[in-house]
Amino acid sequence: MSLLTNMISPSFVFCCISMFLFIDCQDKFIFPLTRIIDTVTSVNTYFRCGCVFLVKSLEQESQGKFSTDRVVYEQKLLASRRVASAVLPLPFPAGVQCGRNRPLMVITQHHRAVGLQEQFSGSHAMSNFFWLLFLDKSSSLEEFFTDINIPFDCEFLVAQPENDHAVGLTEVYRVSPTLPLQTYRFGNWTPDGGLTWPSRGFYHRRNNLQGLTLKTGLKLEGNNSESLNRVETKTFSGVVSRIWRQLENEMNFTTQYYEPEANTCNSSTSNASCAGINGMLQTGQVDVSNAATRMSAVRLATVDFTVPIGESRFYIVIKANDVFIKKWIVFATPFSLRLWIAVACIMVVSAICLTEIQVLERRNDEGNTEDFSFVTAMFLVVGVFCQQGHNISTKSTPVLLTFVTSYLTAVVLFACYSAGFVSYLTLRHSQLPFTDFKGFLKDGSFELLAMKRSVEWDYFKSSSDDVLREIYSKFLLRLEVSHPDTALEGLQRVCHHTKVAFIICTDDMMTYVDKINCTIVRIPEASFPASVAFALAKGSHFRGLFNHRLQQLRRNGVLNMWNWYVSSKMRHRVDPPKPSISIRVAKPILYVLAVGAVFAVGVLTVEICTKHISSVLRLAKGKLYAVQIG
Structure with missing residues (x-):
């Protein structure tokens, strides 16, 4: 009796039901369920996912108890392998996440399911997850993914049975929705050997954009048509353009340039019709900008940045006050x-x-x-x-x-x-009225200018330093309507007024220092650093590849050109040249010479007069002596 009681215990009954369910369903699924679970476990371990989501379509839910029992059994098998799992319907609910790690989305496709690919394609930001799709051996990847766009940075694996035991894993993606499907043999899973993974990294496998044309925003100077022609024929110079051309060659893409109508949108703004390169990135008119863009926390809300390609620095500059002691x-x-x-x-x-x-x-x-x-x-x-x-x-x-x-x-x-x-x-130097931000605030006699909606404007606005916030409220906000739109305009206003200070970065100083008619001087300690990078549209799928290539250029020393270029040009173009000695400087020396000459002439005159008087007196004395004798 006790033996019979043990045999009909709940756990024994569940195991029997699961076994009969599993045996009954072998012919209805792609390959054995245990092989699916083992493959999922191995892929989950390889990607270090925090959890696994079992994606089920509405058609699978309509199968009723049969589908529910299978899902429960799948979750129990995963739990026995210490893999946390949950079931997600299509379309996905909002806010799907798995702690700090990217979850693994598993799709166990039934051979009779129709239209499942249309349900999950585009239903969510696919690049935020790892994907594993099970297909039968006879399914063609090109046909299955005909109307499906797998983003370039999405890790999407397709598992297909190859023999009685092995499972082949193929990586699929598209560079662009209009370009052919790309496949890569990711690895195999076998019961004895487990998962064999690729020896090459993610962006070593995906390093070719297949000649894709990237719409690129670029701010041009001077004659727009001539500048565009120089850009299209790739004859324009500069460190940033050389880095961009190298990225073109290594990543296999071409550039189509677009110029913004107005270069006034350099940061976030409440106006939805924001212009400038940043506005073009926000509205999707361009994919990327190959201009050297200063990074800021405010801009990150609207665009993405690559890793920094160089470092820049913002300074307060004033008109050089050539003070010389004429004493x-x-x-x-x-x-x-x-x-x-x-x-x-x-x-x-x-x-x-x-x-x-x-x-x-x-x-x-x-x-x-x-x-x-x-x-x-x-x-x-x-x-x-x-x-x-x-x-x-x-x-x-x-x-x-x-x-x-x-x-x-x-x-x-x-x-x-x-x-x-x-x-x-x-080698005389200008006498600086202040040397840092605190000295500028204490002096109080200068007007401070900054380009509208710029990085430097945001820096003062969001700073945690009391001095910088006071400068923002007392100087920048006070003259907001009169701030310049461009760096050249700001430098020209500095030249026209001796009591005007302007915040400008080093690369803009190098660009415009030859176009102004005065000498500017940097305030050495009134400065703050800024990183320079390429800007991309928010959520760009190519950001990871750009970062990977730029990091390679950094390791190879190519990006060091930027810092060398900035430091060398700063010494020769931004800092005031060594002044020549003018007549004004040499005036005290000439005064000494003139005084010496006049004094010598005066002494000579006195000597001549003295000698003449002595001769006259001697002659008169001789005559008087002769008269007395005679």
Whole structure:
């Protein structure tokens, strides 16, 4: 009795029913259910999916209890293999997700099912899931997927039986709905060996766009027709264009360029008819933009970006204020006060030495040197320190040693003075009114401009820094209606007004610095970084392939051209050139020369007059003396 009770237990009854159900249904399905479950488990393990969804059509649901029992049995088999599963009807309900991982969608296609492909094709964002479809061996993939578009970045596998035990897995996708179906042998599943997967990565298998034409937005300068002709014939230069041409060759696609009607939409806007390249991407007029686009969190809401192709930086720039000190102290700036005192002492000591040596030699009647006073010796020493010669001929060894020592000292001091003085004249820098954002806010005398709806505008608006938010509210919002539409317009306004500051990135500075008639200077610490990338339409299926190729270019050093180009051009084009010495700069030196010349003429006049007066007095005194004698 106990044995009979154990035999009719609920678990025993369920197993018997499942066994009879499984045996009864073998001829109604593609291949054995256990093989399907084993294949699903292996694929789920390979892709590391969080869960499995069993996709069922409305026709399968209409089969009633038979279909329900089979689904329950499938879920129990998956659960025994520690695979979480659930059933999803077609069309999918909204919000289907599986934690942080992409789920695996499994479609067990019955050989009598009609129109199932029309139900799941386009019913959801297919690229958000992994797909596994079971088809019979006789089904043709080209015919089955005739009206089905499998996106380029969608991992869609088709499982078909190959013999009594093996299951073949084929990867299918389309580059474009109008292009042929692409297939790739993904691997096999066998009971003994399990799943064999491909040795090549996803984008190593899908690296060819089959000559697809990408509609590309590009902002052009100057004559639009001429610029478009240069672009179409691929003769325009630049780092970004060279990177894009390399992507064309490696990914096998062509570019058809479109220019926006107005280049004013650089960020998000409440206006749905937003213009510019960003607007063209939002409305689907273009697929991608190969312009160097600055990335921002606000723009991510409307477009997608590739991985960065380079780094840029935004600076506050102002008109260079060439301030030069026109004071007589300019001649003393190369040396410190202590050094000037030391030089004066050396000159006085040298003059005293020459005078004393001359006095001692004359006392000893050696007669090896000319007679000169302390004043004459002082003039000689000053001439020596000014690199001037003299006409004194002497055989006195002490005098010669004194001159040699003075000349050696004078040469070193003169070289140091000349280097410092020339550097002061030629390498002078503008005196910056502020050096950072806090200094700009504290100064308060400048107007701050930024391009409308731009990255820099969003940076100040969404910043967590109190100083930047205050700058946004006090300066950017105050003059919103007068902000420039282009970088060139902003730089021109900086040139026209000395109290106007403009926020601009380094690559725009390099582009327009030759088109303005003034010298601009960057505020070194009033800056923030920005990444540059290609922009794509939101949800683009080719973003992953672009990222894969750009990462390869980065590893190969090609993308380093961007940073090299920016840094080198910044040194030669953005920073002000070394100024030449103008008459205004040399004016104090000319003043000294003029004063010296006038003083020399005055001294000469005084000497001549003194000598003439002395001669007249001497002559008059002689006549008077003769009269007295006579």
